[in-house]
Amino acid sequence: MIRTAWLVLKKDLTVEVRSLEIAYTTLFFAVSCVLFFAFALVKEGKAPEDGAAGILWIAIAFGGTLALGRTFERERQSETLRALLMAPAARPAIYVGKLLGIVALLVATEMVLVPLVGFLFQAPLLSHPFWLGAVLLSGTIGFAAVGTLFSAMLVRARSRDVLLPVLLYPITVPVIIAGVRATAALLQPDVELALVRFWVALLIALDVVFVTLALWTFEPLMTD
Amino acid sequence: MPKWFVPLAAVTALMFAASPFLIANAPYEATMGLVQKIFYYHLPSAWVFLLSAIVCGIASARFLFGGSPRQDRLAYAAAELTVLFGAIVLVTGPLWARKAWGVWWQWDVRLTSSLMGWMVAWAYLLVRKYGGPGSDKLAAGLALFGMANVPFVYISVNYWRTIHPATSVVPTLPVDMGLALWFAVACFLLLFVLLLRLRVYLEEQRARLDALYLSLDE
Amino acid sequence: MRALVLLLLLAFSPSVTSAQQPEPQQPKQTDEFVPISQLPAQDQLPAAPLLVTAYAFVWVVFFAYVVSVGRRLTKVQHEVERLESDIAKRA
Numbered sequence: 001m002i003r004t005a006w007l008v009l010k011k012d013l014t015v016e017v018r019s020l021e022i023a024y025t026t027l028f029f030a031v032s033c034v035l036f037f038a039f040a041l042v043k044e045g046k047a048p049e050d051g052a053a054g055i056l057w058i059a060i061a062f063g064g065t066l067a068l069g070r071t072f073e074r075e076r077q078s079e080t081l082r083a084l085l086m087a088p089a090a091r092p093a094i095y096v097g098k099l100l101g102i103v104a105l106l107v108a109t110e111m112v113l114v115p116l117v118g119f120l121f122q123a124p125l126l127s128h129p130f131w132l133g134a135v136l137l138s139g140t141i142g143f144a145a146v147g148t149l150f151s152a153m154l155v156r157a158r159s160r161d162v163l164l165p166v167l168l169y170p171i172t173v174p175v176i177i178a179g180v181r182a183t184a185a186l187l188q189p190d191v192e193l194a195l196v197r198f199w200v201a202l203l204i205a206l207d208v209v210f211v212t213l214a215l216w217t218f219e220p221l222m223t224d
Numbered sequence: 225m226p227k228w229f230v231p232l233a234a235v236t237a238l239m240f241a242a243s244p245f246l247i248a249n250a251p252y253e254a255t256m257g258l259v260q261k262i263f264y265y266h267l268p269s270a271w272v273f274l275l276s277a278i279v280c281g282i283a284s285a286r287f288l289f290g291g292s293p294r295q296d297r298l299a300y301a302a303a304e305l306t307v308l309f310g311a312i313v314l315v316t317g318p319l320w321a322r323k324a325w326g327v328w329w330q331w332d333v334r335l336t337s338s339l340m341g342w343m344v345a346w347a348y349l350l351v352r353k354y355g356g357p358g359s360d361k362l363a364a365g366l367a368l369f370g371m372a373n374v375p376f377v378y379i380s381v382n383y384w385r386t387i388h389p390a391t392s393v394v395p396t397l398p399v400d401m402g403l404a405l406w407f408a409v410a411c412f413l414l415l416f417v418l419l420l421r422l423r424v425y426l427e428e429q430r431a432r433l434d435a436l437y438l439s440l441d442e
Numbered sequence: 443m444r445a446l447v448l449l450l451l452l453a454f455s456p457s458v459t460s461a462q463q464p465e466p467q468q469p470k471q472t473d474e475f476v477p478i479s480q481l482p483a484q485d486q487l488p489a490a491p492l493l494v495t496a497y498a499f500v501w502v503v504f505f506a507y508v509v510s511v512g513r514r515l516t517k518v519q520h521e522v523e524r525l526e527s528d529i530a531k532r533a
Contacts, residue, residue, distance in 0.1 A: 153365055158356030166350055170343040171369045209372055220288040221365045251477035259489030262496045308507055316496040323489045389472040396474040422511055429518045436525045
């Protein structure tokens with residue numbers, strides 16, 4: 001089963017690396033988000049308190065939604081999803097492979113976003129790189145877990161572009177809140193590591209719940 | 225409609241008519257006074273809101289893994305009732321909060337997670353209405369995630385520092401307050417059962433209509 | 443699979459419950475309701491409009507919902523009758 005997931009991931013990465021279309025467009029969109037919020041919220045050269053953390057996560061969420069839509073649109077156009085599902089591969093493995101692909105894409109985007117947000121908002125984002133990495137990774141996995149499931153479900157539905165945010169955002173609110181609060185805690189001048197640990201623990205618990213639910217429901221949701 | 229429906233509806237209506245008297249007889253709360261009496265409808269509607277989300281989630285799971293259209297109809301009805309009772313909670317709460325806390329809304333855990341659960345129920349209805357073919361399974365998947373939120377909504381107020389009263393309020397209620405509350409809870413639960421049955425009946429008629437259209441095509 | 447999930451959740455629940463999120467300047471959270479008779483006499487707070495609105499909203503919403511379901515039901519039932527008579531005519 002791990003082999004199947006790895007194969008799906010490799011296929012996605014190979015296809016993506018050829019044109020890097022989704023990577024570039026997602027990155028550009030996320031950067032535009034950050035700039036938009038910067039223009040909207042910055043007053044007299046300073047962002048509101050904890051603004052950097054919030055703006056970072058909004059950019060990740062919006063960029064992630066775009067990436068999810070585009071990835072599965074590509075699958076829909078070439079009917080590859082149906083082909084994948086007809087292959088004698090365990091369905092949950094297909095889900096895991098797709099999830100890892102999305103997470104990889106988002107992590108690549110975050111590697112550009114974090115320095116950018118730190119630079120624009122004078123936020124010491126890189127002061128605790130290990131903890132920031134843990135926060136970003138667990139939050140991204142939580143967001144992508146739900147997103148991958150819903151996008152795959154929506155491939156054959158009507159109004160799928162509108163429905164993805166409608167389905168995704170309410171469910172991922174706890175992930176975003178926890179991510180923002182954890183990042184904001186890391187940006188304080190005197191960091192309270194216990195508080196960061198608490199939010200990371202919550203994020204990991206959410207990841208476990210979401211991934212388990214997704215693995216459990218992927219099979220019945222993808223069959224006609 | 226089943227035989228118990230009309231008698232139960234009559235009983236429920238009478239109980240609802242009687243509830244304001246019990247509520248008026250309950251003593252005033254020390255710091256909040258008259259406005260605290262919103263509690264006697266706010267709390268039961270919150271419990272039914274969460275119960276409805278759970279019913280929707282369980283029916284959705286049974287539909288997803290068993291394929292029974294009866295469970296699908298139940299899930300759809302429960303989702304609509306989640307929106308209904310959630311709306312009641314989210315309106316009566318702020319009306320009370322305006323007096324008790326000085327603000328209409330606070331972004332604390334209980335309120336935020338309740339609002340989020342309510343939006344998930346709305347999303348369910350939107351998906352069922354506009355999702356096209358296959359939207360019943362889509363919505364069922366969503367309902368499962370929504371159900372996962374319910375325990376969080378309930379216990380959140382005990383583990384986070386929040387302005388919303390803790391769950392310890394209910395077991396420690398004085399007797400005359402408790403009487404008014406539990407009577408209202410009974411009213412709301414009975415009403416929930418009635419509305420659920422009514423709404424499922426509508427879905428059954430719709431299914432009958434679909435079957436007729438299908439037989440016409442043959 | 444499920445055992446692993448439960449184990450992970452149990453492992454993380456202590457850390458979730460141990461740390462509290464600090465919130466500045468919040469009034470003390472209510473633990474129990476104290477009836478007013480146990481305190482010195484207080485003026486009744488002018489909260490009647492809020493109370494009335496709350497209860498009125500509840501009634502209106504229930505009524506509106508029942509009407510909505512009833513309307514949808516009659517629409518569907520009329521169409522069912524129409525179809526059934528059409529089928530009967532054809533037979």
